[in-house]
Amino acid sequence: MKIFLGAAPGVGKTYAMLQAAHQRLADGIDVVAGVIETHGRRETEALVKGLDLLATRQVEYRGHSFKEMDLDGLLARRPALALVDELAHTNVPGSRHVKRWQDAEELLAAGIDVYATLNIQHLDSLNDVVEQISGVKVRETLPDSVLAKAGEIELIDLPPEDLIKRLHEGKVYVPEQARRAIDSFFSPGNLTALREMALRHAAERVDRQMVDYMRAHAIAGPWPARERLLVCIDEKADGDRLVRVTKRAAERRGAAWVAVTVDTSRAHAMTEAEKDRIAEAMRLAAQLGGETSTLQGDDIVAAILGYARERNATQIVVGRSRRPRLFRLGASVTDRLIRSAGDINVLVVGGEADGKAQRLGSSHMAEKPDWRGFAIAMAAAAAATGLGFAIDIWLPVASISVAYLLAVMVVAMKAGLRPAILASVAGFVAFNFFFTEPRFSFAVSDTQNILTLLFFLIAAFIVSNMASRLRAQIQTTRESARRTGNLYDFGRKVTAAATLDDVLWAVVHHVANTIRGRSLVLLPSGNGLAIAAGYPPEDQLDDKSNAAAEWAWVQGKPAGRGTATLPASLWLFLPLKTSRSPVGILGVQMTEDADMPSPEQMRLLETLTDQAAVAIERTTLVSDIEAARVATERERLRSALLSSLSHDLRTPLVSIMGAASSIISYDEALDAASRRDLAQTIQDEAERLNRFVQNLLDMTKLGAGAMKPRVDWSDLRDIVGAAVQRSSHLASRHAIKVDIAGDVPLLCVDAVLMEQVFFNLIDNACKYAPAGTPVKVWAMRTPEHVTIEVADQGPGIPPEDREKVFDMFYRVGQTDSQAAGTGLGLAICRGIVEAHGGVIHAEPGLHEAGTCIVIHLPLPPALDLPPAEAEA
Known part of the structure; x- marks a missing residue:
């Protein structure tokens, strides 16, 4: 794939692509224009003439008709070179892929070369930078890995003055659009910044090519150790921003980078929105070409530093803590990382603008509180007060605080930290009001009672924190045990399954119970893919789901609901792949109250698909071995039969022919005894031949069960x-x-x-x-x-x-x-x-x-x- 990279819209990247296409056409290359966006420019339309322009595909969406590239038509036409304009374009819903760059990848996978165009502002890693510079949010983006995988890049550039002149002349947009563009996006400052980013990306690519050339030709030079960046993602920081900053830093340095998140015992206390933010940031890191890893441990700093030293990371990227120091109970993770990093550099990325931060903060405040936990806390405080009145009859007042501490501990174990803190405060107020002198008043007359109340409150906070952490650890252990048990149970079922049907039934039943939804397995058949098993039983799919399953099978990548390929499908399809080849497709569908599997369920599903693929391949290998054994036995029998025929048929036939020819040739010279001997030879050999034929017939009857x-x-x-x-x-x-x-x-x-x-x-x-x-x-x-x-x-x-x-x-x-x-x-x-x-x-x-x-x-x-x- 060759990408014509434009520093900005209107610099002439489509024009340059068409010129290059005409040169290839003159060289005898079969060139087909899949989609060309001329935007009404006469010069561009003139270059389209003479090229084989494929008809576009009409897509209906919300009562309107849109034109999209006919991907299937291109694949059927199979030219040597396809022209795909506007690579970052978003396809109309209902298309096979969400983005046009995915169409280009499918063309490449089919062996078709691609010429494509792209503007620098559409790179995903530069999205927030472009918004910050120009004030315009670019909606259509593509992963940087698409540009990195291109075989060749040609930079198309114009000075800002020349581009603005083209705008005034109406060669980029119509006059009204041109005036709005000059006032907003196409200012000289914005164009200069975009031009710098395009030149920098091109220079970095040339530098990598130079280094590759030096290494390939063993040219001596300085070879410094490669840097590696590690970015830390948590529920508090703006993960997308951290990932993009790390991606840009790694690109500038030619360094590898990895995104990590630490799964602590407090992970179960996070809201679904916080979990989704972490999962989204990790998915963005994978799309931008970085590695991703989930670490385990309660000490976040120790886990991050241990992993960084293990992977030889030279820099750690973290977000700045949003909480003011006044509200921190201790040093933040960022501060502890800076103190403990040693020779590893720590880059602290600033937060977003105040307005956005306030919006994020207000959204957190708007989260639905745990009223059930708060009700349990108040009920526990009331129960402890009643128990306190009973204790007050026989024991000193100081012993009553133990009842409240017990209530705080129970609430922390059952409902978590925040309800436990509420129970601590409620217990403190109730203990002061009902059991300290003067009673039924919040006033405290005795100094000793003040100390008792103070230490009670401190002890209650400590107990609630420890009990809630213990609860979180227990939940984590249970969840880990559940996952382990799930995998063990699945492995035991598929291992015990002897036939393919048993394996498929175990797979769909177990997956459906794991995701609390529906599942099915599709296997290749003579006419494509066919449903081999389903739970609940399923015997057909709609057209969109069938298309997603076929694409996942051909490309070996997930497709369907929740992915960027055919997301309109009702099912998510995951390929069942082994080291040899794909063996089938696993389809999953969540219940109506859950649109997609959670990140944890997706990780578990990936593990289950690997095991299921191995189990299916095992049954297939058994069949292959049996088929090979039968083929070997058949070949042995064929060789033995040919050998036997060549000897046991030929020998008596030769004897018969020899005796018969002697009788014919020497009839008058032979006496009666010689003639009788030759006739006896003919009879004996004929009987021998008859026995051989009879044996063959008998074996045929025995083999067919006819005897x-x-x-x-x-x-x-x-x-x-x-x-x-x-x-x-x-x-x-x-x-x-x-x-x-x-x-x-x-x-x-x-x-x-x-x-x-x-x-x-x-x-x-x-x-x-x-x-x-x-x-x-x-x-x-x-x-x-x-x-x-x-x-x-x-x-x-x-x-x-x-x-x-x-x-x-x-x-x-x-x-x-x-x-x-x-x-x-x-x-x-x-x-x-x-x-x-x-x-x-x-x-x-x-x-x-x-x-x-x-x-x-x-x-x-x-x-x-x-x-x-x-x-x-």
Whole structure:
């Protein structure tokens, strides 16, 4: 962003911006004028010609139509360079942003360069200075950080005489406006002061650029330690004025600065207006580019000095105490800071004009008194008087004062300091009137009674002060414990939540109870943001709230009610951000009696949004990990399938093609035996290919849940016998021994599927066992099931692979081409056995030699009988 900075209105900053835009246009850059304020100047209007001027947007407000820059049109047009005049302009209510500079920031975030204009008097830090010099309150301001973040600044300046001449010639305002402007704002003195401020800001920027250049190029020079300013904000001082003074001092020195406020035990005694003044000053400090920090402690001076030394502050900025020394009970915070600061400089900023100070003072006096506390004080004094009459019967008069001290202490604990002081005065008057001689008179005849009354009054003031401070500390402790408990309870809830829905419900429910309002969470969906949870349940938002939520999601900044972006929304939206990316939006809405969350609630909300974002991201990460695991498993299966296809399909096909081509090519030369051998090869390889295809089909059915056993009563001997007969040509090099105990009953199984199980097991055993070794199948009955084993004397399966061999396409170690399998046989066996309610696993063979595949099939309850009865 390049800003054309004017020392005053009418110096030609818009004209200079348009000239620069024409130069960029001649260089082939796509330039679009978003908004140009010509103010009827012919020279400026002439420069607008030749530029692509975007149509303005009509906004209706209070029955009138206003023209505003079409931000969405600019974003859709996406030029390389956009021209935005009058950067400090306030948009008409109903626009997306309150200020035009926020529109420019959104353009920059979208990758569009911006040329903009700005007058020096619109800087927020100079607002009170301009008012003091010119007597004119500038309403449209922008944060200094906008100017600081600009990539380039071009100062547009005119001597005061030339500018006044332009006014007389009607080149700035129409004649009537020009006469009023010359008489008020455009006096030579005002213009000179504005010109000085503009030149100073430009010089400071150039100086920073020079220092950056020296550091980047390692140019030797003096490098003094950087100064740091610390400004103290409290409820009594004019915080906005202190912040602006500190901002200007820091700008002049190129120093960092931080605004602090001390949260003491007396903070709960402050009025809402005082709390709002502190919060407003801290927000202004953040807007002007300073750091903000809230300190804890009852000793304000010690907290400030400790923080200043910790942050290496070189100067502390404080406000002058408004109370005259006559009314101070002790040294003010300012005086104590000056005495204790040591080598840290203290800058005391003077107060405002007397008239304004008086208005502020009168507003404090007009605050609504605590009548309930005063009533408690008078009631306590009356109760103490009644108790005093009872004490007067048995005890000396001096003991009656204890009753009044007790009343003062109770009032201080229940109602605070001011009602306690009233109770002290009322007790003093009542004690003098009712219990000192002469009674029922305010006269005091005895000197001893005078001392008693005097010391009673002093003790009452001390007790009331100590008791009220104790009450404030207790309230602070309770509030701190409540906040800690709130965060702990929230953390416990979101940690215990296992699913995303549980996390979202915990978030909205807890936030709604915290702010005593409504809350909702919006998560990204295919068509933008969608309400994922709400408390009370909410299923839709109005258009303004939807726009604010979308903007908060895209920009990653708060939007909606109480912010500078789309404040007409009924909801305040806070982005839920983590270190990776935003995960959603939290919306809050206060009840009707509270327009916005208090500063304390906002701090708590920020903490809750951080925890909520982490909790949502945790559930998302779990889903991502599961998805990654599934993708990895899918990729492994795909690779295994391709590898298996490339071998187990290609090998039999090559054999078939070779045998067939031999028969065709050498038909006459082949004898009957050779032709039979080639035909047998074709048949064997075709059956091998058929088994592979059948295994693939079976696994597909198992995976889809389409393979449902058609159970019927079957004899295990018939099933195993059929499998042995089917695999006889595969087991030519092995002896298959079958041993089934006589007490094995009929089984309720699918005979065809179970035959496939035993065929696969016998095929595996014959494939891997050495030639000449037996393959044994035996079965026996146990109390709960039938146990079947298929054992061989092959190399065996390593312990770490005994469970993996039942996975699809898994093969143990490296095998030769003849013995290699598809890795599907055992996976199919497991699927079929488990479909029958059984269990299958691998164990080492007898004496740890070979492999034994063990199957447990459940006994059918209806046929849990001896074999003879079952056969009958």
